[in-house]
Amino acid sequence: MSKYEALTGDQAVATAMRQINPDVVAAYPITPQTETVEFFAEYVANGEVTTDFICVESEHSAMSACVGASAAGARVMTATSANGLALMWEVVYIAASLRCPIVMSLVNRALSGPINIHCDHSDVMGMRDSGWIILFSENGQEAYDNIIQAVRIAEHPDVLLPVAVCQDGFITSHAMERVEVYDDADVRAFVGTYRPKWSILDVDNPKTYGPLDFYDYYYEHKRQQVEAMEHARRVILEVADEFNRKFGRNYGLFETYRLEDADVAVVVTNSTAGTAKVVVDNLRAQGLKVGLLKPRVFRPFPAKELTDALRHLKAVAVMDRSIAFGSMNNAGPLFLELTAALAIHGVHIPIADYVFGLGGRDIKPSEIESVYRDMLRVAETGRVERLVTYLSVRE
Amino acid sequence: MAQLKGWREIPIGGLILEAGNAVEYKTGGWRAFRPVFGQAQCIHCFQCWLFCPDSSIMVDAENEKMVGFDLEHCKGCGICASVCPVNAKVIRQAGEALKRDDPRLCIRMIEEGKAE
Ligand code: SF4
Ligand code: SF4
Numbered sequence: 001m002s003k004y005e006a007l008t009g010d011q012a013v014a015t016a017m018r019q020i021n022p023d024v025v026a027a028y029p030i031t032p033q034t035e036t037v038e039f040f041a042e043y044v045a046n047g048e049v050t051t052d053f054i055c056v057e058s059e060h061s062a063m064s065a066c067v068g069a070s071a072a073g074a075r076v077m078t079a080t081s082a083n084g085l086a087l088m089w090e091v092v093y094i095a096a097s098l099r100c101p102i103v104m105s106l107v108n109r110a111l112s113g114p115i116n117i118h119c120d121h122s123d124v125m126g127m128r129d130s131g132w133i134i135l136f137s138e139n140g141q142e143a144y145d146n147i148i149q150a151v152r153i154a155e156h157p158d159v160l161l162p163v164a165v166c167q168d169g170f171i172t173s174h175a176m177e178r179v180e181v182y183d184d185a186d187v188r189a190f191v192g193t194y195r196p197k198w199s200i201l202d203v204d205n206p207k208t209y210g211p212l213d214f215y216d217y218y219y220e221h222k223r224q225q226v227e228a229m230e231h232a233r234r235v236i237l238e239v240a241d242e243f244n245r246k247f248g249r250n251y252g253l254f255e256t257y258r259l260e261d262a263d264v265a266v267v268v269t270n271s272t273a274g275t276a277k278v279v280v281d282n283l284r285a286q287g288l289k290v291g292l293l294k295p296r297v298f299r300p301f302p303a304k305e306l307t308d309a310l311r312h313l314k315a316v317a318v319m320d321r322s323i324a325f326g327s328m329n330n331a332g333p334l335f336l337e338l339t340a341a342l343a344i345h346g347v348h349i350p351i352a353d354y355v356f357g358l359g360g361r362d363i364k365p366s367e368i369e370s371v372y373r374d375m376l377r378v379a380e381t382g383r384v385e386r387l388v389t390y391l392s393v394r395e
Numbered sequence: 396m397a398q399l400k401g402w403r404e405i406p407i408g409g410l411i412l413e414a415g416n417a418v419e420y421k422t423g424g425w426r427a428f429r430p431v432f433g434q435a436q437c438i439h440c441f442q443c444w445l446f447c448p449d450s451s452i453m454v455d456a457e458n459e460k461m462v463g464f465d466l467e468h469c470k471g472c473g474i475c476a477s478v479c480p481v482n483a484k485v486i487r488q489a490g491e492a493l494k495r496d497d498p499r500l501c502i503r504m505i506e507e508g509k510a511e
Contacts, residue, residue: 099408160407198410206414213409220402221409228407 002182002247009172012140012179013079013105013165014039016147018049019187022103023074023194026054026065030084031117032169033107037079059084063091063102070100071209073199075151078102081169082109082123095162096131096225098210101154101194102162104132105147108270108321109169110359118360119169121269121321124298125333131225133163133232134299136269138255140179143167145249146296151191152239158231168271170360182247190246229300236297253302255294256309258284262291264375265310267338268319269295272356272363276319279368290372295334303341310342314379316351317371319391323355329388331355350384356391367392418468422449426471432463443475 007015014036017025025044027037044053052069056062062078070076080088085106095102110116111123124134133153137143143165150163167173198207213221240251257277259265266276273294283290293309295302310316318339320332327336335353342349354371357363371391378384406412439461444452451469455462464475 097408198406198412205412208411208414209408211409211411216399217405217409220400220405221407223402224405224407227402 002180002186004178005181006176007140007144007179007181008035008174008176009137009140009143009167010035010107010174011039012144012181013147013167014043015179015181016144016187017077017105018043019182019184020075020077020148020151020191021049021188022051022077024052024054024066024069024076025078026056026062026069026076027078027080028056028059028062028084030059030081032109032119032173033079033081033084033105035173036105036107059087060089060091063088063095066102067091067095067098067100070095070102071098071199072201073194073196075155075194076100076102077104079105079107081107082111082117085123085127086111092127092130092132094210097221099160099225099228100162101151101160103147103150103154104162104164105143106164106166107169107173108166116359117169119171119271119321120358120360121166122323122358124164124166125322125324127164128299128333131161131229132299133159133161133229133236134297135163135165136294136296136298137165137167137172138271138273138294139172140167140175140177142296143172144179144181145243145247145251148187148190149236149239149243149251151194152242153232153236155194156231156235156239157197159228159235161225161228161232166270171271186246190243233300233302236300251296253295253297253305254309255296257292257294259291259293259309261289262313263289264315264317264372264379265291265293265313266317266319266368266371266375267293267295267306267310267334269298269334270321272319272321272368275363275365276368279365279372282365283369283372288372288376290376298334301337301341303337304345306338307341307345307347310349311345311347313349314382315375315384316342316349317354317375318351319354319356319368319371321355321357323358329353331388335388350378350382352378352384352386353388354391355388361392363391421467422470423465423467426466426469428471428473429466430464430469430471430473430475432461437461438480440480442478442480446474446478448472448474 017040043049054065066076066078108121110120135146137146146165150165154163276292280290280292318335320334324333331353332355449468451465453463
Protein backbone atom coordinates (compact mmCIF):
# COMPACT_ATOMS: atom_id res chain seq x y z
CA MET A 1 0.00 0.00 0.00
CA SER A 2 1.26 3.45 -0.85
CA LYS A 3 0.90 6.28 1.62
CA TYR A 4 0.95 10.05 1.48
CA GLU A 5 3.77 11.83 3.25
CA ALA A 6 4.76 15.46 3.68
CA LEU A 7 8.22 15.58 2.08
CA THR A 8 10.56 18.13 0.63
CA GLY A 9 11.80 17.43 -2.88
CA ASP A 10 15.19 16.44 -1.51
CA GLN A 11 13.54 14.13 0.99
CA ALA A 12 11.38 12.60 -1.73
CA VAL A 13 14.56 11.74 -3.67
CA ALA A 14 16.20 10.34 -0.54
CA THR A 15 13.08 8.22 0.03
CA ALA A 16 13.31 6.81 -3.48
CA MET A 17 16.98 6.07 -2.89
CA ARG A 18 16.16 4.28 0.36
CA GLN A 19 13.61 2.12 -1.43
CA ILE A 20 15.95 1.42 -4.34
CA ASN A 21 18.75 0.53 -1.91
CA PRO A 22 21.61 1.02 -4.39
CA ASP A 23 24.89 -0.82 -3.91
CA VAL A 24 26.96 2.34 -3.82
CA VAL A 25 26.29 6.04 -3.25
CA ALA A 26 29.17 8.50 -3.54
CA ALA A 27 28.38 12.16 -3.04
CA TYR A 28 29.72 15.41 -1.72
CA PRO A 29 27.53 17.99 0.00
CA ILE A 30 26.43 20.99 -2.03
CA THR A 31 23.42 23.23 -1.57
CA PRO A 32 20.59 22.65 -2.39
CA GLN A 33 21.13 18.92 -2.89
CA THR A 34 22.78 18.33 0.51
CA GLU A 35 19.56 17.38 2.29
CA THR A 36 19.13 14.32 0.08
CA VAL A 37 22.51 12.94 1.00
CA GLU A 38 22.02 13.86 4.66
CA PHE A 39 18.80 11.90 4.81
CA PHE A 40 20.37 9.06 2.92
CA ALA A 41 23.37 8.95 5.27
CA GLU A 42 20.86 8.55 8.09
CA TYR A 43 19.29 5.54 6.35
CA VAL A 44 22.76 4.05 6.00
CA ALA A 45 23.55 4.69 9.68
CA ASN A 46 20.20 3.20 10.75
CA GLY A 47 20.74 0.10 8.67
CA GLU A 48 17.65 0.84 6.56
CA VAL A 49 19.75 0.31 3.44
CA THR A 50 22.77 -1.87 2.77
CA THR A 51 24.42 0.71 0.53
CA ASP A 52 28.15 1.39 0.67
CA PHE A 53 28.12 5.13 1.23
CA ILE A 54 31.40 6.71 0.13
CA CYS A 55 32.20 10.09 1.65
CA VAL A 56 34.57 11.76 -0.78
CA GLU A 57 36.65 14.91 -0.71
CA SER A 58 35.14 16.53 -3.81
CA GLU A 59 32.57 16.05 -6.54
CA HIS A 60 35.30 15.05 -8.96
CA SER A 61 36.02 12.17 -6.61
CA ALA A 62 32.31 11.48 -6.12
CA MET A 63 31.72 10.92 -9.83
CA SER A 64 35.01 9.02 -10.13
CA ALA A 65 33.94 6.69 -7.33
CA CYS A 66 30.58 6.26 -9.06
CA VAL A 67 32.28 5.29 -12.33
CA GLY A 68 34.58 2.83 -10.57
CA ALA A 69 31.73 1.25 -8.65
CA SER A 70 29.61 1.04 -11.76
CA ALA A 71 32.44 -0.65 -13.66
CA ALA A 72 32.57 -3.11 -10.78
CA GLY A 73 28.95 -3.94 -11.48
CA ALA A 74 27.27 -1.95 -8.72
CA ARG A 75 23.98 -0.08 -8.93
CA VAL A 76 25.20 3.45 -8.26
CA MET A 77 23.56 6.76 -7.37
CA THR A 78 24.72 10.25 -6.54
CA ALA A 79 23.36 13.76 -6.09
CA THR A 80 24.73 17.19 -6.84
CA SER A 81 24.02 20.77 -7.89
CA ALA A 82 25.61 23.57 -9.91
CA ASN A 83 29.27 24.03 -8.94
CA GLY A 84 29.40 20.46 -7.70
CA LEU A 85 28.35 19.28 -11.13
CA ALA A 86 30.91 21.61 -12.66
CA LEU A 87 33.65 20.04 -10.55
CA MET A 88 32.53 16.60 -11.73
CA TRP A 89 32.74 17.75 -15.30
CA GLU A 90 35.49 15.57 -16.69
CA VAL A 91 34.04 12.45 -15.12
CA VAL A 92 30.48 13.31 -16.15
CA TYR A 93 31.57 12.71 -19.75
CA ILE A 94 33.52 9.61 -18.76
CA ALA A 95 30.48 8.11 -17.02
CA ALA A 96 28.48 8.38 -20.24
CA SER A 97 31.35 7.24 -22.47
CA LEU A 98 32.11 4.19 -20.36
CA ARG A 99 28.37 3.47 -20.42
CA CYS A 100 27.92 3.50 -16.66
CA PRO A 101 24.21 3.47 -15.74
CA ILE A 102 24.59 5.90 -12.84
CA VAL A 103 21.53 7.78 -11.56
CA MET A 104 22.07 11.35 -10.38
CA SER A 105 19.67 13.62 -8.57
CA LEU A 106 20.53 17.05 -9.95
CA VAL A 107 18.97 19.83 -7.93
CA ASN A 108 19.17 22.78 -10.29
CA ARG A 109 21.04 25.81 -9.07
CA ALA A 110 22.71 28.77 -10.73
CA LEU A 111 26.33 28.32 -11.67
CA SER A 112 28.73 30.93 -10.41
CA GLY A 113 29.51 33.65 -10.68
CA PRO A 114 28.78 35.82 -8.92
CA ILE A 115 28.21 33.09 -6.38
CA ASN A 116 24.57 32.18 -5.94
CA ILE A 117 22.89 29.15 -4.40
CA HIS A 118 19.40 29.53 -5.84
CA CYS A 119 17.59 27.98 -8.74
CA ASP A 120 18.20 28.24 -12.40
CA HIS A 121 19.10 25.75 -15.10
CA SER A 122 22.59 26.87 -16.02
CA ASP A 123 24.02 23.74 -14.36
CA VAL A 124 22.05 21.11 -16.28
CA MET A 125 22.20 22.99 -19.58
CA GLY A 126 25.96 22.74 -19.40
CA MET A 127 25.75 18.95 -19.42
CA ARG A 128 23.18 18.73 -22.19
CA ASP A 129 25.67 17.33 -24.73
CA SER A 130 27.60 15.12 -22.31
CA GLY A 131 25.78 11.91 -23.19
CA TRP A 132 23.54 11.75 -20.12
CA ILE A 133 19.81 11.20 -20.31
CA ILE A 134 18.13 14.20 -18.68
CA LEU A 135 14.69 14.24 -17.06
CA PHE A 136 12.89 17.24 -15.53
CA SER A 137 10.52 17.17 -12.56
CA GLU A 138 7.87 19.72 -11.67
CA ASN A 139 7.71 18.81 -7.97
CA GLY A 140 8.86 16.35 -5.34
CA GLN A 141 6.44 13.70 -6.54
CA GLU A 142 7.83 13.81 -10.05
CA ALA A 143 11.41 13.82 -8.78
CA TYR A 144 10.58 10.72 -6.70
CA ASP A 145 8.88 9.00 -9.63
CA ASN A 146 11.60 9.97 -12.09
CA ILE A 147 14.37 8.65 -9.85
CA ILE A 148 12.68 5.27 -9.67
CA GLN A 149 12.17 5.15 -13.44
CA ALA A 150 15.70 6.43 -14.08
CA VAL A 151 17.19 3.27 -12.59
CA ARG A 152 15.34 1.12 -15.10
CA ILE A 153 16.09 3.42 -18.03
CA ALA A 154 19.79 3.65 -17.24
CA GLU A 155 20.28 -0.07 -16.72
CA HIS A 156 18.33 -1.22 -19.75
CA PRO A 157 20.74 -3.35 -21.84
CA ASP A 158 19.91 -1.33 -24.98
CA VAL A 159 20.67 1.94 -23.18
CA LEU A 160 23.37 1.69 -20.47
CA LEU A 161 23.69 5.43 -20.07
CA PRO A 162 23.67 7.58 -16.94
CA VAL A 163 20.52 9.54 -16.10
CA ALA A 164 20.22 12.94 -14.40
CA VAL A 165 16.90 13.72 -12.71
CA CYS A 166 16.38 17.45 -12.27
CA GLN A 167 14.24 19.46 -9.95
CA ASP A 168 14.34 23.14 -8.99
CA GLY A 169 16.69 24.09 -6.16
CA PHE A 170 14.87 25.34 -3.04
CA ILE A 171 11.62 25.91 -4.94
CA THR A 172 10.85 22.20 -4.83
CA SER A 173 13.93 20.71 -3.18
CA HIS A 174 13.18 22.51 0.09
CA ALA A 175 9.42 22.96 -0.15
CA MET A 176 7.36 20.41 1.70
CA GLU A 177 4.57 18.94 -0.33
CA ARG A 178 2.33 15.92 -0.37
CA VAL A 179 4.12 12.98 -1.96
CA GLU A 180 2.62 9.58 -2.58
CA VAL A 181 5.25 7.12 -1.42
CA TYR A 182 4.75 3.64 -2.81
CA ASP A 183 5.23 0.47 -0.89
CA ASP A 184 8.93 -0.41 -0.45
CA ALA A 185 8.37 -3.87 -1.86
CA ASP A 186 6.60 -2.49 -4.94
CA VAL A 187 9.43 -0.08 -5.68
CA ARG A 188 12.03 -2.80 -5.21
CA ALA A 189 10.08 -5.12 -7.47
CA PHE A 190 9.82 -2.38 -10.08
CA VAL A 191 13.54 -1.56 -10.16
CA GLY A 192 14.46 -5.24 -9.88
CA THR A 193 18.01 -6.52 -9.53
CA TYR A 194 20.77 -5.03 -11.63
CA ARG A 195 22.63 -7.73 -13.52
CA PRO A 196 25.66 -6.06 -15.06
CA LYS A 197 26.93 -7.68 -18.21
CA TRP A 198 30.53 -6.62 -17.73
CA SER A 199 31.94 -6.31 -14.23
CA ILE A 200 35.62 -5.88 -13.46
CA LEU A 201 35.00 -7.98 -10.34
CA ASP A 202 34.26 -10.96 -12.57
CA VAL A 203 37.85 -12.17 -12.24
CA ASP A 204 37.26 -15.26 -14.35
CA ASN A 205 36.63 -12.99 -17.31
CA PRO A 206 39.19 -10.23 -17.02
CA LYS A 207 38.40 -7.04 -18.91
CA THR A 208 39.60 -3.50 -19.26
CA TYR A 209 37.50 -0.37 -18.67
CA GLY A 210 38.64 2.97 -20.00
CA PRO A 211 41.63 2.13 -22.19
CA LEU A 212 43.22 4.59 -24.56
CA ASP A 213 40.99 4.94 -27.60
CA PHE A 214 42.46 6.71 -30.62
CA TYR A 215 41.38 7.79 -34.07
CA ASP A 216 40.89 4.19 -35.11
CA TYR A 217 38.02 3.36 -32.70
CA TYR A 218 37.02 6.39 -30.58
CA TYR A 219 34.60 7.57 -33.24
CA GLU A 220 32.90 4.15 -33.38
CA HIS A 221 32.35 4.31 -29.61
CA LYS A 222 30.74 7.73 -29.98
CA ARG A 223 28.49 6.29 -32.67
CA GLN A 224 27.43 3.62 -30.19
CA GLN A 225 26.47 6.35 -27.72
CA VAL A 226 24.21 7.85 -30.37
CA GLU A 227 22.58 4.47 -30.81
CA ALA A 228 22.05 4.13 -27.06
CA MET A 229 20.36 7.54 -26.98
CA GLU A 230 18.11 6.44 -29.84
CA HIS A 231 17.17 3.29 -27.91
CA ALA A 232 16.50 5.45 -24.86
CA ARG A 233 13.61 7.14 -26.69
CA ARG A 234 11.78 3.81 -26.79
CA VAL A 235 12.94 2.57 -23.38
CA ILE A 236 11.88 5.75 -21.55
CA LEU A 237 8.34 5.26 -22.87
CA GLU A 238 8.30 1.53 -22.09
CA VAL A 239 9.45 2.15 -18.53
CA ALA A 240 6.95 5.00 -18.14
CA ASP A 241 4.19 2.75 -19.44
CA GLU A 242 4.96 0.03 -16.91
CA PHE A 243 5.35 2.63 -14.14
CA ASN A 244 2.05 4.30 -15.02
CA ARG A 245 0.20 1.00 -14.95
CA LYS A 246 1.76 -0.10 -11.69
CA PHE A 247 1.58 3.19 -9.77
CA GLY A 248 -1.30 4.96 -11.50
CA ARG A 249 0.60 7.87 -13.02
CA ASN A 250 0.76 9.41 -16.45
CA TYR A 251 4.36 9.89 -17.54
CA GLY A 252 5.47 10.35 -21.11
CA LEU A 253 8.02 12.47 -22.96
CA PHE A 254 6.23 15.64 -21.83
CA GLU A 255 3.02 16.75 -20.20
CA THR A 256 0.43 18.88 -21.95
CA TYR A 257 -2.03 21.01 -20.05
CA ARG A 258 -5.14 22.32 -21.82
CA LEU A 259 -3.06 22.34 -24.98
CA GLU A 260 -5.27 20.42 -27.42
CA ASP A 261 -7.63 23.30 -28.31
CA ALA A 262 -5.27 26.12 -27.37
CA ASP A 263 -4.23 28.95 -29.71
CA VAL A 264 -1.08 29.86 -27.84
CA ALA A 265 1.13 27.97 -25.43
CA VAL A 266 4.06 28.30 -23.12
CA VAL A 267 6.77 25.63 -23.02
CA VAL A 268 8.50 25.51 -19.65
CA THR A 269 10.17 22.84 -17.48
CA ASN A 270 10.27 22.04 -13.78
CA SER A 271 8.44 23.98 -11.05
CA THR A 272 7.47 26.97 -13.19
CA ALA A 273 5.19 24.65 -15.15
CA GLY A 274 3.16 24.28 -11.96
CA THR A 275 2.78 28.04 -11.63
CA ALA A 276 1.94 28.30 -15.32
CA LYS A 277 -0.95 25.84 -14.92
CA VAL A 278 -2.61 28.23 -12.48
CA VAL A 279 -2.18 31.03 -15.01
CA VAL A 280 -3.64 28.85 -17.75
CA ASP A 281 -6.72 28.17 -15.60
CA ASN A 282 -7.14 31.89 -14.84
CA LEU A 283 -6.87 32.89 -18.48
CA ARG A 284 -9.12 30.03 -19.60
CA ALA A 285 -11.73 31.34 -17.13
CA GLN A 286 -11.58 34.58 -19.12
CA GLY A 287 -12.23 32.62 -22.31
CA LEU A 288 -8.66 32.81 -23.61
CA LYS A 289 -7.44 29.70 -25.40
CA VAL A 290 -4.11 29.13 -23.76
CA GLY A 291 -2.24 25.94 -22.93
CA LEU A 292 1.01 24.59 -21.60
CA LEU A 293 3.65 22.06 -22.58
CA LYS A 294 6.04 20.85 -19.90
CA PRO A 295 8.99 18.84 -21.23
CA ARG A 296 9.95 15.92 -19.04
CA VAL A 297 12.56 14.30 -21.26
CA PHE A 298 15.19 16.77 -22.45
CA ARG A 299 17.83 14.21 -23.48
CA PRO A 300 17.12 12.51 -25.79
CA PHE A 301 15.29 15.54 -27.19
CA PRO A 302 11.89 14.46 -28.53
CA ALA A 303 11.93 16.82 -31.51
CA LYS A 304 9.26 15.11 -33.60
CA GLU A 305 6.84 14.52 -30.74
CA LEU A 306 7.17 18.10 -29.49
CA THR A 307 6.56 19.40 -32.99
CA ASP A 308 3.43 17.30 -33.34
CA ALA A 309 2.10 18.52 -30.01
CA LEU A 310 2.67 22.17 -30.93
CA ARG A 311 1.94 22.30 -34.65
CA HIS A 312 -1.68 23.47 -34.28
CA LEU A 313 -0.75 26.59 -32.30
CA LYS A 314 -0.78 30.18 -33.52
CA ALA A 315 2.08 31.28 -31.26
CA VAL A 316 4.48 29.60 -28.86
CA ALA A 317 6.56 31.07 -26.04
CA VAL A 318 9.48 29.14 -24.62
CA MET A 319 10.51 30.03 -21.09
CA ASP A 320 14.18 29.37 -20.44
CA ARG A 321 15.72 29.42 -17.00
CA SER A 322 19.22 29.89 -18.40
CA ILE A 323 21.00 31.74 -21.19
CA ALA A 324 23.13 30.22 -23.91
CA PHE A 325 25.51 33.16 -23.97
CA GLY A 326 26.59 34.19 -27.42
CA SER A 327 24.11 31.90 -29.15
CA MET A 328 21.63 33.17 -31.73
CA ASN A 329 20.15 36.31 -30.11
CA ASN A 330 21.58 35.20 -26.75
CA ALA A 331 18.55 32.97 -26.31
CA GLY A 332 18.01 30.06 -23.93
CA PRO A 333 18.95 26.47 -24.81
CA LEU A 334 15.41 25.10 -24.77
CA PHE A 335 14.29 27.79 -27.23
CA LEU A 336 17.21 27.17 -29.56
CA GLU A 337 16.56 23.47 -29.76
CA LEU A 338 12.80 23.69 -30.01
CA THR A 339 13.04 26.33 -32.75
CA ALA A 340 15.36 24.05 -34.71
CA ALA A 341 12.99 21.09 -34.18
CA LEU A 342 9.98 23.02 -35.48
CA ALA A 343 11.90 24.33 -38.49
CA ILE A 344 13.32 20.93 -39.40
CA HIS A 345 9.84 19.39 -39.25
CA GLY A 346 8.42 22.14 -41.43
CA VAL A 347 6.32 23.85 -38.77
CA HIS A 348 6.54 27.62 -38.92
CA ILE A 349 4.75 29.10 -35.92
CA PRO A 350 5.67 32.49 -34.49
CA ILE A 351 7.88 31.65 -31.51
CA ALA A 352 9.62 33.75 -28.88
CA ASP A 353 11.87 33.12 -25.94
CA TYR A 354 11.45 34.44 -22.41
CA VAL A 355 14.46 34.06 -20.18
CA PHE A 356 13.43 34.18 -16.52
CA GLY A 357 14.26 33.34 -12.95
CA LEU A 358 18.04 33.45 -13.12
CA GLY A 359 19.80 32.99 -9.80
CA GLY A 360 16.52 32.13 -8.11
CA ARG A 361 14.65 35.30 -9.14
CA ASP A 362 10.97 34.70 -8.38
CA ILE A 363 8.67 34.15 -11.32
CA LYS A 364 5.21 35.46 -10.54
CA PRO A 365 1.92 34.39 -12.09
CA SER A 366 1.47 37.95 -13.35
CA GLU A 367 4.72 37.66 -15.30
CA ILE A 368 3.71 34.37 -16.86
CA GLU A 369 0.37 35.98 -17.69
CA SER A 370 2.21 38.79 -19.48
CA VAL A 371 3.96 36.15 -21.61
CA TYR A 372 0.60 34.63 -22.55
CA ARG A 373 -0.81 38.08 -23.38
CA ASP A 374 2.23 38.81 -25.57
CA MET A 375 1.62 35.54 -27.37
CA LEU A 376 -2.09 36.22 -27.85
CA ARG A 377 -1.07 39.47 -29.57
CA VAL A 378 1.48 37.62 -31.70
CA ALA A 379 -1.21 35.09 -32.64
CA GLU A 380 -3.33 37.96 -33.96
CA THR A 381 -0.63 39.81 -35.86
CA GLY A 382 1.44 36.77 -36.79
CA ARG A 383 4.52 38.81 -35.99
CA VAL A 384 7.06 38.34 -33.21
CA GLU A 385 8.22 41.78 -32.11
CA ARG A 386 11.06 40.61 -29.91
CA LEU A 387 12.67 37.21 -30.31
CA VAL A 388 14.22 37.06 -26.84
CA THR A 389 12.92 38.83 -23.74
CA TYR A 390 14.75 38.90 -20.43
CA LEU A 391 11.65 38.79 -18.32
CA SER A 392 11.52 41.12 -15.31
CA VAL A 393 15.17 42.14 -15.42
CA ARG A 394 15.53 45.72 -14.17
CA GLU A 395 16.61 48.27 -16.77
CA MET B 396 47.02 -3.19 -40.19
CA ALA B 397 44.23 -5.60 -39.39
CA GLN B 398 40.79 -4.88 -40.82
CA LEU B 399 39.12 -2.28 -38.58
CA LYS B 400 35.71 -3.21 -37.24
CA GLY B 401 32.47 -1.25 -37.45
CA TRP B 402 30.65 0.23 -34.47
CA ARG B 403 28.16 -2.61 -34.27
CA GLU B 404 30.92 -5.21 -34.03
CA ILE B 405 32.89 -3.90 -31.07
CA PRO B 406 32.11 -3.91 -27.32
CA ILE B 407 30.51 -0.68 -26.06
CA GLY B 408 32.28 1.99 -24.09
CA GLY B 409 35.77 1.03 -25.26
CA LEU B 410 35.63 -2.11 -23.13
CA ILE B 411 38.28 -4.71 -23.85
CA LEU B 412 36.81 -8.09 -23.06
CA GLU B 413 39.92 -10.26 -23.37
CA ALA B 414 42.97 -10.10 -21.18
CA GLY B 415 46.59 -10.01 -22.28
CA ASN B 416 46.16 -8.56 -25.74
CA ALA B 417 48.38 -5.49 -25.37
CA VAL B 418 50.97 -7.45 -27.33
CA GLU B 419 48.78 -7.05 -30.41
CA TYR B 420 49.10 -3.29 -30.23
CA LYS B 421 52.37 -2.34 -31.88
CA THR B 422 53.42 0.77 -30.02
CA GLY B 423 56.95 0.88 -31.42
CA GLY B 424 55.83 3.49 -33.92
CA TRP B 425 55.47 6.06 -31.12
CA ARG B 426 59.23 6.04 -30.60
CA ALA B 427 61.32 9.18 -31.11
CA PHE B 428 64.50 7.66 -29.70
CA ARG B 429 65.69 4.13 -29.84
CA PRO B 430 67.88 2.14 -27.45
CA VAL B 431 70.97 0.55 -28.91
CA PHE B 432 72.54 -2.51 -27.36
CA GLY B 433 76.30 -2.73 -26.90
CA GLN B 434 76.65 -6.43 -26.28
CA ALA B 435 80.31 -6.36 -25.34
CA GLN B 436 79.94 -4.27 -22.20
CA CYS B 437 76.76 -5.91 -20.91
CA ILE B 438 77.10 -7.67 -17.53
CA HIS B 439 73.60 -9.19 -17.89
CA CYS B 440 72.37 -7.80 -14.60
CA PHE B 441 68.79 -7.57 -15.94
CA GLN B 442 68.19 -4.12 -14.47
CA CYS B 443 66.86 -2.98 -17.84
CA TRP B 444 64.55 -5.99 -18.01
CA LEU B 445 63.27 -5.21 -14.52
CA PHE B 446 62.56 -1.55 -15.20
CA CYS B 447 61.35 -1.48 -18.79
CA PRO B 448 57.70 -0.35 -18.52
CA ASP B 449 56.81 -2.01 -21.81
CA SER B 450 58.29 -5.48 -21.32
CA SER B 451 60.47 -4.78 -24.32
CA ILE B 452 63.80 -6.15 -23.10
CA MET B 453 64.34 -9.52 -24.74
CA VAL B 454 66.28 -12.09 -22.75
CA ASP B 455 67.62 -15.56 -23.28
CA ALA B 456 66.34 -16.97 -20.00
CA GLU B 457 68.11 -20.27 -20.30
CA ASN B 458 71.56 -18.72 -20.63
CA GLU B 459 70.62 -15.71 -18.48
CA LYS B 460 71.54 -13.22 -21.14
CA MET B 461 70.09 -9.89 -22.19
CA VAL B 462 69.83 -10.17 -25.97
CA GLY B 463 68.17 -6.99 -27.28
CA PHE B 464 64.97 -5.02 -27.64
CA ASP B 465 61.51 -5.76 -28.88
CA LEU B 466 61.33 -2.71 -31.12
CA GLU B 467 57.71 -3.41 -32.10
CA HIS B 468 56.67 -2.39 -28.58
CA CYS B 469 59.57 -0.33 -27.16
CA LYS B 470 58.35 3.28 -26.84
CA GLY B 471 61.84 4.68 -26.47
CA CYS B 472 61.48 6.06 -22.95
CA GLY B 473 65.17 5.59 -22.15
CA ILE B 474 64.57 4.01 -18.75
CA CYS B 475 66.75 1.03 -19.67
CA ALA B 476 69.64 3.30 -20.57
CA SER B 477 69.15 5.19 -17.36
CA VAL B 478 69.13 2.16 -15.06
CA CYS B 479 71.95 0.34 -16.79
CA PRO B 480 74.51 0.27 -13.93
CA VAL B 481 77.77 2.04 -13.36
CA ASN B 482 79.86 -1.11 -13.19
CA ALA B 483 78.88 -1.81 -16.77
CA LYS B 484 80.11 1.71 -17.54
CA VAL B 485 76.70 2.56 -18.87
CA ILE B 486 75.40 5.55 -17.00
CA ARG B 487 74.24 7.85 -19.75
CA GLN B 488 70.79 8.09 -21.08
CA ALA B 489 68.65 9.49 -23.85
CA GLY B 490 69.59 12.67 -25.58
CA GLU B 491 73.09 12.86 -24.17
CA ALA B 492 75.48 14.02 -26.86
CA LEU B 493 77.63 10.92 -26.89
CA LYS B 494 78.94 9.56 -30.09
CA ARG B 495 77.01 6.61 -31.36
CA ASP B 496 80.00 4.32 -31.06
CA ASP B 497 81.22 5.55 -27.69
CA PRO B 498 82.75 2.43 -26.14
CA ARG B 499 81.48 3.36 -22.67
CA LEU B 500 77.93 2.63 -23.66
CA CYS B 501 76.21 -0.66 -23.67
CA ILE B 502 72.77 0.92 -23.99
CA ARG B 503 72.25 4.41 -25.19
CA MET B 504 69.47 6.25 -26.89
CA ILE B 505 69.91 7.54 -30.38
CA GLU B 506 67.50 9.36 -32.58
CA GLU B 507 65.12 7.13 -34.44
CA GLY B 508 66.05 6.81 -38.05
CA LYS B 509 69.70 7.47 -37.47
CA ALA B 510 70.53 4.09 -35.98
CA GLU B 511 73.74 2.50 -36.98
S1 SF4 C 1 63.60 2.54 -24.17
FE1 SF4 C 1 62.03 2.21 -22.58
S2 SF4 C 1 60.56 0.91 -23.61
FE2 SF4 C 1 62.37 0.78 -24.85
S3 SF4 C 1 63.44 -1.02 -24.08
FE3 SF4 C 1 64.25 0.76 -22.97
S4 SF4 C 1 63.02 0.86 -21.10
FE4 SF4 C 1 61.91 -0.47 -22.54
S1 SF4 D 1 71.02 -2.99 -17.53
FE1 SF4 D 1 72.78 -2.76 -18.93
S2 SF4 D 1 74.24 -4.20 -18.16
FE2 SF4 D 1 72.36 -4.76 -17.18
S3 SF4 D 1 71.45 -6.30 -18.55
FE3 SF4 D 1 70.63 -4.38 -19.20
S4 SF4 D 1 72.02 -3.69 -20.82
FE4 SF4 D 1 73.12 -5.29 -19.70
